[in-house]
Amino acid sequence: MNRGRNIKVILAYDGTNYHGFQIQKGKRLPTIQGVLQRELSHLAKETITVTTAGRTDSGVHARGQVFNFFTGNWQIPVDRVIYALNSVLPPDIRALSAEEVDLGFHARYSALAKTYCYYISRDQIVSPFTRLYSYQYNYPLDLDDMRQAVLHITGEHDFKSFMASGSLVKSTIRTIYQIDLIEKDKMLIFTFRGNGFLYHMVRIITGTLLQVGTGKIHYSEIETILKKCDRKSAGATVPALGLFLERVEY
């Protein structure tokens, strides 16, 4: 079968008004994938299916999501793709760049690393301008203890304890290359770079780190939590709205 060209697109979106990236079978709720496929199919005058690097959950945002699609029909020069797309996409979804890639390129399977950020507002009053893009958490936090915990989480581990149920994966082993924890104004920003992340993994690690910060979990317990391979041993899942898919590397 001639699948035509394979186009890779980098995408930003405000996830507030979407029920996640992936089309939900039988549901008509707006999803990023649903909007992309509808508009691309309309532009290309053929049925387009998009493959994404990260199937972000409902309410999760992206500054550097990646998807690819095949088109045999659409004759547009690749440097015009983002203009065509942005002229029809809603303003809370923007195509940032597009390039033609090898037919073997797969947005998810070809990815070598992904970077997510999680934003925590430490302000007593949630600003109207960050309310949809950060999680408010006002309890006192011991950042040194949290940074100690980070040392135990970084590296290759079986992260089953940090995976929500309801996902089917062959292996729960992942490598986190780096976790940064920075304070900027009244915002605490976690950055996670790894070779892949399990379902809710970033949000469960963040929730666990917050519980280390409040003293509910001691950083030395992280090793035990990992070893247990049991979701119940880790901390709570923080809300979706503070999470951003920042970047995918190939």
Place this chain on the structure above:
Amino acid sequence: MNRGRNIKVILAYDGTNYHGFQIQKGKRLPTIQGVLQRELSHLAKETITVTTAGRTDSGVHARGQVFNFFTGNWQIPVDRVIYALNSVLPPDIRALSAEEVDLGFHARYSALAKTYCYYISRDQIVSPFTRLYSYQYNYPLDLDDMRQAVLHITGEHDFKSFMASGSLVKSTIRTIYQIDLIEKDKMLIFTFRGNGFLYHMVRIITGTLLQVGTGKIHYSEIETILKKCDRKSAGATVPALGLFLERVEY
């Protein structure tokens, strides 16, 4: 008449979903004043009228709006006012601080200086996260020429040329203490600090400065524009969404 206590409140809001600050006679569109008076009257169990420092237009945002109101009935300690208010206000409006002030304090007439910021996105693609808080303007700009124009606008002038019609004011003379023009990432930020601003004045000055930047108006023409006292001599009005009321000084 015993008017009770006079309470001054500092307020932030995302103006996107409001038809400006001021209640529009005969219209039922949501306004910041309408929401504040409804919630305050409910909390105080008496009819509350709020007086504001700056009657921001539809779509204009605020990080440091100020209003005051009188209450004879509401017995709440003043340090609890913002918690009571924030528990009933929608999340796009937040009370930041409250204090009891002299009965003679008037949020508008007592103001000595106001600071507004205007945000211009220079990005080719408008980010989903700044689309409601900046005006996209991609033409090349000569910032040096714009800074020259700023020198002619700063100071005490009759700003009638920079006032939209439809406002009744005794005097069109105002003093602008300072205009700053900074570039940060792909954002151009104008900051205006003055003793007061006429209707649409910040937006018309910004529009005129952009036309200086593109060469359509030469900076040496600013003096002539001011002298003409004619709205038609100045540049276009930029959209509301890039404008923020930052601070009011007393």
